[in-house]
Amino acid sequence: MIKGGTGGANTKTGLLFEEHVDLATLLAKQPGYSVKGEEVYYKGELVARVFKKHAFYRYIARLGVDWRKHLSKQLLPDNCIYVIVNNTLYIIEVKFQNCSGSVDEKLQTCDYKKKRYQKLLAELNYEIEYVYVLSDWFKDPGYKDTLEYIISVGCKYYFNYIPLQKLGLPVPDEETSAP
Secondary structure, three states, rough: OOOOOOOOOOHHHHEOOOOOOOHHHHHHOOOEEEOOOOEEEEEEEEEEEEOOOHHHHHHHHOOOOOOHHOOOOOOOOOOEEOOOOEEEEEEEEEEEEOOOOOHHHHHHHHHHHHHHHHHHHHHHHEEEEEEEEEEEEHOOHHHHHHHHHHHHOOOEEEEEEEHHHOOOOOOOOHHHHOO
8 A cells, every 4th residue: 555655764865844944944853964944064065945835836936937927826735845856846835633534635736736847847947846745644544545536646745754765865974974
């Protein structure tokens, strides 16, 4: 059931999400990483830029992209990170749940949203990846079809965690990771 997803997390090589923690905060806690505003550094080198909701639109406006020319309505990402080395914008939606509800159907919108982001950013030639970080609630067999669908449309999901390597970010070496 978790093809394309992940179970147990190694916190030395990835980001362990909690319900109300943002990406910039998680990155800043990783050995060798620092975050200054939207800029993410690893060992002093700029490796990425992080955004939430409206900050994403301020960023693309600085790059000359007027969202109104491409979309009829803004999509507000929970978190997104533009990784410089692989020219990829990762839209990261965090879905934590402990009972059935509206998130169930939201998971089925990843294909639509990924295509809207691709349309929006086509002139920048960014690659777009749409990723869910899900709580263990979604490991229930009742989500098997939904999780299969997410993978089938080219989106990804992980449980509670994203490996840094999957984002194209440097993984702290043993020396940096030691307490």
